[in-house]
Amino acid sequence: MEQLSNLVVSEGELGNIARVLGRLTLDTAASHVLLLDKSGQLIAAQGQMGQRDLIALGALLAGAFSSSRHVAEILGETDFRHILQQGLHESISTSLIGEQWLLVVVFDKQTHIGLVKVLARKAADELERVLERVRAGGGRAKEQVINVQFRNSVENTIDLLFQD
Amino acid sequence: MALINVATREIHCNIVYYGTGFCGKTTNLQYIHRHARPEARGKLLSIATESERTLFFDFLPLDLGAVHGFRVRFHLYTVPGQVLYERTRVAVLTGADGVVLVMDSGADKLEENFQSLIELETNMRKLGKDLGNFPFVMQWNKRDLPDAVPVATLDRYLNRRRVEAFDAVATTGEGVFATLRAICKSVMARL
Ligand SMILES: Nc1nc2c(ncn2[C@@H]2O[C@H](COP(=O)(O)OP(=O)(O)O)[C@@H](O)[C@H]2O)c(=O)[nH]1
Ligand SMILES: [Mg+2]
Secondary structure (H helix, E strand, O other): OOOOOOEEEOHHHHHHHHHHHHHHHHHHOOOEEEEEEOOOOEEEEEOOOOHHHHHHHHHHHHHHHHHHHHHHHHOOOOOOOEEEEEOOOEEEEEEEEOOOEEEEEEEEOOOOHHHHHHHHHHHHHHHHHHHHHHHHOOHHHHHHHOOHHHHHHHHHHHHHHOOO | OOEEEOOOOEEEEEEEEEOOOOOOHHHHHHHHHHHOOOOOEOOOEEEEOOOOOEEEEEEEEEEEEEEOOEEEEEEEEEOOOOHHHHHHHHHHHHOOOEEEEEEEOEHHHHHHHHHHHHHHHHHHHHOOOOHHHOOEEEEEEOOOOOOEOOHHHHHHHHOOOOOOEEEOEOOOOEOHHHHHHHHHHHHHHOO
16 A cells, blocks of 8 residues: 655755755855654755754754644644744744645854745745655656665665664 | 655654553553664653653654665554643644554453553544544554463454454564554555
C-alpha cells in the first residue's frame, strides 16, 4: 500500500524552488532562506549553514510555528500566518505557504522587517504554485528511485546501523 | 510525510514515538542517541518545561548514509504524553510516516494505555490516516517492573490489530533497537 503523503521533488521543480529562494535571499540580503514542510522537514535552503544545524533549525521552527497556531486558536483567531522572532542582531520571519509548508527568512538589522514581510509573501505565493504541482505529480519520479535493490539495501543498512 | 528529493538525492521519513506521560519515550530516544553509530546520529533536541517534562517534543535525526546513491534520513520525534497537550500530538502526527506506541507495563497503567491507543486511533482518523494500514509497531516497555502486566494480557487488550510488538526495558536499552529497526523497515516498505 502506498502512502498518499509522499512529496517527490524532481530536478526541474527543485530548480524552480531554488530560483525563488535565491531571489528572495538577494532582495532581502538574508543570511538564510529555508523552505520547510510544516512537520519541519527541510525541502530546500539557501545560505551557509551545516546540514546538521539546518535540520535542527527546521524542526525547532516548525515546533514554534505549530505552537503559535495553538495560541491563535485560544485567541479565537483561525491562524497566525506569519510569525516574527526578533533578536538583537538577527531576526527570523516564518510564513505559512498554503496549508502545508513554511517559508523562513533569517535576516539582520540592516533589512527592514516590512520589506521581508512583503517579499516573503510574494515568494510564498510563487512557491505554493510550484509545491502544489509537485504534490500533484510525484508518482512517476518515485518509481525510478524506490526499486527492489534499493529496498533490500535499506533493510540491510538498517540492520547494520541500528544495533546495540 | 516522507520527502523524496530526486534532485538532491535525499529521502527523509518521520517516525513518532507516542504514548502516555512517563511511559519511556524520551528514554528510548536517549538510548538510541547514546548507542547508535556516531556517523548515523545527529543532535538530540529536547524541548522541555523547566520541570523537565517534554513540552513540545524530543527530536533525533538519524542518517543512514548513502543507499543506492540516495541519502536516507529518519527523524525521530516524541510527543508530550500529558492530556493537556493533545493538540501538540496531533500536530506532530501530521508529519508522521510511522508510529511507535510505547506502553508502560505497570499494572496501574493499563487504563491509561488503553486511552492513549484510542486517542491515537482517533487522531490518525482525523488526519485521514488509517492506523490499520500504516507503519505502526508497539513496545511493551518497563518489563523490569515487579508488577508488570503479563505480555499475553497486554496483547489481548491493547493489540487487537496484532501488529508487531516488542518487549523492552528502555532504561537498559533492551528492545529499543529491535523496535527502531521494525518501524524503520515498515516505513521503507510502504514508501
Ligand atoms: N523501571 C523502568 N523505568 C523506566 C523504563 N523506561 C523509562 N523509565 C523511567 O520512566 C520515567 C519516564 O521516562 P521518560 O522517558 O521521561 O517518559 P516519557 O514521558 O514517555 O518521555 C523515567 O524516570 C525513566 O527513567 C523502563 O524500561 N523501566
Ligand atoms: Mg518525554
